[in-house]
Every structure is written in C-alpha cells, then in structure tokens.
Amino acid sequence: MxxxxxxxxxxxxxxxxxxxxxxxxxxxxxxxxxxxxxxxxxxxxxxxxxxxxxxxxxxxxxxxxxxxxxxxxxxxxxxxxxxxxxxxxxxxxxxxxxxxxxxxxxxxxxxxxxxxxxxxxxxxxxxxGVPMLADLGLAGDRYFLLWAGVGLDALITQEVHFELKRWAGGLAFAEAGVRAGLRYTGARVRVTLDNEVFENDAWFVAISNIRLYAHVPLAKNADVTDGLLDVHLFAGNTPPQYLKHMAGVLLGTHTQDPDVVYRQCRHIRIEAEPALPVHVDAEPVGNTPMTFAVVPRGLRVLVPREFIEA
Ligand SMILES: [Mg+2]
Missing domain, CATH: 3.40.50.10330 (Probable inorganic polyphosphate/atp-NAD kinase; domain 1)
Structure with missing residues (x-):
C-alpha cells in the first residue's frame, strides 16, 4: 500500500x-x-x-x-x-x-x-505512514483508543497535579500512585464480562485495547484489530495485595496470579460499592456504574508500515 x-x-x-x-x-x-x-x-x-x-x-x-x-x-x-x-x-x-x-x-x-x-x-x-482500521473502546459514550480503567488507576489520573505532570512527566503519575495507594482501600465490584459475572473486592479493573499500559505490557495478548477488549480484574482489598499486583504487572507474572481475572470480551459492565472513578486514556470520565463496549475497526489511523507488516 x-x-x-x-x-x-x-x-x-x-x-x-x-x-x-x-x-x-x-x-x-x-x-x-x-x-x-x-x-x-x-x-x-x-x-x-x-x-x-x-x-x-x-x-x-x-x-x-x-x-x-x-x-x-x-x-x-x-x-x-x-x-x-x-x-x-x-x-x-x-x-x-x-x-x-x-x-x-x-x-x-x-x-x-x-x-x-x-x-x-x-x-x-x-x-x-499507512492507514489501518483499529478497534475503539467505548466507556458509556466516550471513545478510547488505549484503555479504560476503573478504581485505583482512575483515582491516580484524578490525583495527578497538572503542573507536576507538565514538568516531571511520568514521575507525576508515580507520585500520585503512591498518594492514592495509601488512601484507597478497594471496593466491592460486580463485573460482567460478556456472559460471566464476577463479584470481588477489587483494586482496579483495566480494560485494554492495546498491549501497553503506561510503559508496561499489561495485556500481552491484546490485538488492536481483533474486535475484543482485554480485561484484567485485580482482586483484593489489602495493601500487600496491591503491592503484589503492582510487582506482578511490572514483572509480567500477573497472568499466573489466581487473584487476577483475565478475559477477552466484547461487552463489560462494572458496578461498585462505593462507586469508583473511571478513566479513559488517563482522562477522568465519571464514575461507576459504567458499560463498556468495543467498536471493531472503528477508527482509521496512520501507523508505521512495519506495525501492519509485523
Ligand atoms: Mg483487541
């Protein structure tokens, strides 16, 4: 092409x-x-x-x-x-x-x-660059290209100081992550993944359209053209579980953790008690309850030729 x-x-x-x-x-x-x-x-x-x-x-x-x-x-x-x-x-x-x-x-x-x-x-x-048709996610009526997140990571995106982000970049997210992690204690969630329902205490739920999450390959099997969203539910409500999840994601061992639910699906519904914040592409977008869906090949996007041929 x-x-x-x-x-x-x-x-x-x-x-x-x-x-x-x-x-x-x-x-x-x-x-x-x-x-x-x-x-x-x-x-x-x-x-x-x-x-x-x-x-x-x-x-x-x-x-x-x-x-x-x-x-x-x-x-x-x-x-x-x-x-x-x-x-x-x-x-x-x-x-x-x-x-x-x-x-x-x-x-x-x-x-x-x-x-x-x-x-x-x-x-x-x-x-x-060459045009490719990529899937998009929907959180309510907001599109996302990268991911949506519910829970702690959404709290982090709300907490990031604008001025610190401008001058310190990713460090601003790390700083907000520590602050939010010290205060947040998880929530009771009801997560519907296509036809399965999970009721858990959860730290956060990540709904990925791409492999990377920040700079970490959280959703290693994600394909941005397969018409599916890759969902990870990180269960638990104690700080040691939070630290275990963080370490697991950084080391890439989270996929073997029994406290992590992983599914590829098309339709997601998340309810939480208390209500949890939601972000799309690291921008705050509201609170649960929220319904998520995929728009298969909904976006024409210019990418390097090597990405399509890989
Ligand atoms: Mg996909």
Missing amino acids: ASPSYKNAAIIYNPVAGQRNVRSGIEQTIGRLAFAGWRTALYETTIEVGAEELARRAVADGAEIVVAAGGDGTINAVVNGIDVAKNPHVTLGVLPIGTANVWAREVGITSFPQLTGDFKNATDTLIH
Whole structure:
C-alpha cells in the first residue's frame, strides 16, 4: 500500500501538552509535509477551546486527516472530536509530543521530538505512514483508543497535579500512585464480562485495547484489530495485595496470579460499592456504574508500515 498524501490535513496542537515550547517544530513539520504534497492547517487549543472541539471543527472544514500533536490525552480528545460513527473516512495521525506517548510506543513510533527537538523523524512517520482500521473502546459514550480503567488507576489520573505532570512527566503519575495507594482501600465490584459475572473486592479493573499500559505490557495478548477488549480484574482489598499486583504487572507474572481475572470480551459492565472513578486514556470520565463496549475497526489511523507488516 502506498503512503497517501493529504490535500486537506489538520494538526491539532495543544501548547501545554509538551514539556517545552515546540511551536517552531510544528511549523517545520507543516513545511516538511507540504514538501511531501500535504496541505496542512494548524489548529491551536486555548483555555476556552480544547482539542476535541478543534477536531470537530477540522472535520467540518473538510479535513481528511486530523493529526493529534500532543500526548495520549490529546489523541483521545481528537478521536472523540472526529466522531468516527459519522465520519469513518477521517484518518487519525499522531505527532507524539506528550508526556507518555503510549499509543506511539505501541505502534512502534520511536521518535519523540519534545525530548530531542528533532521533528524530522516524527514527521517522516506521518509521511511514510499507512492507514489501518483499529478497534475503539467505548466507556458509556466516550471513545478510547488505549484503555479504560476503573478504581485505583482512575483515582491516580484524578490525583495527578497538572503542573507536576507538565514538568516531571511520568514521575507525576508515580507520585500520585503512591498518594492514592495509601488512601484507597478497594471496593466491592460486580463485573460482567460478556456472559460471566464476577463479584470481588477489587483494586482496579483495566480494560485494554492495546498491549501497553503506561510503559508496561499489561495485556500481552491484546490485538488492536481483533474486535475484543482485554480485561484484567485485580482482586483484593489489602495493601500487600496491591503491592503484589503492582510487582506482578511490572514483572509480567500477573497472568499466573489466581487473584487476577483475565478475559477477552466484547461487552463489560462494572458496578461498585462505593462507586469508583473511571478513566479513559488517563482522562477522568465519571464514575461507576459504567458499560463498556468495543467498536471493531472503528477508527482509521496512520501507523508505521512495519506495525501492519509485523
Ligand atoms: Mg483487541
């Protein structure tokens, strides 16, 4: 498949997502894309107008591809703004200048210009990228491309200090994880995975569309095109169990742990007492009860050719 060039491309840029002023790098990117035959408009977020609304405007302006220049939160906002149910022809592109860039790592993009100042390689991954149809998850009516989480990890995403995330990146999540872990004591959950029901005390439930969770391969068998979500339920309510789960995920031994329920499924319902927070792609999105579903091959997304051929 040839790499397409786009006559009507949009870049959605969130000036506060990166750790450095990258505006001039984005201008270089637009120039380099023009050299490859793309015509690209820049949409910059403001306090009043976020990435989701800008993606909506870009699609209304006729964009064939909307490039999220930012992190996974910006990608999530752009995916929701594209409204794939109405606009399945619109492609998502990624210029990874966020904090964690988990989606970019998942698909094998290895150039992170906010660290190096080098936008050439990241731009080349757009120019040489090929479109793929990827599954999307739904949490209520919010799309997610990476994962949804219920419980402790959602609490962590709520706790992260915005300023600390901006300057310390992933360390901000570690700091919030320690703070939240000291306070959180789990909850009684009722989790319906397709036709099975589990009632447990749980630390958290991770619903993965991709293999990586942050930078760890939590869902080793996940395939972003198989029409299934990979669910891990981490049971328990004591701090030692929490530490065991954390260690298990980091070491990759959680799949053999009897306190971890793992299923691949299409439809998930989570109820909890007390109600638990929910996040999608590390953005808080509400509380349980929540229903989750998969939209098979619902998103056109530009990825490195090697990811498709792997
Ligand atoms: Mg899958």
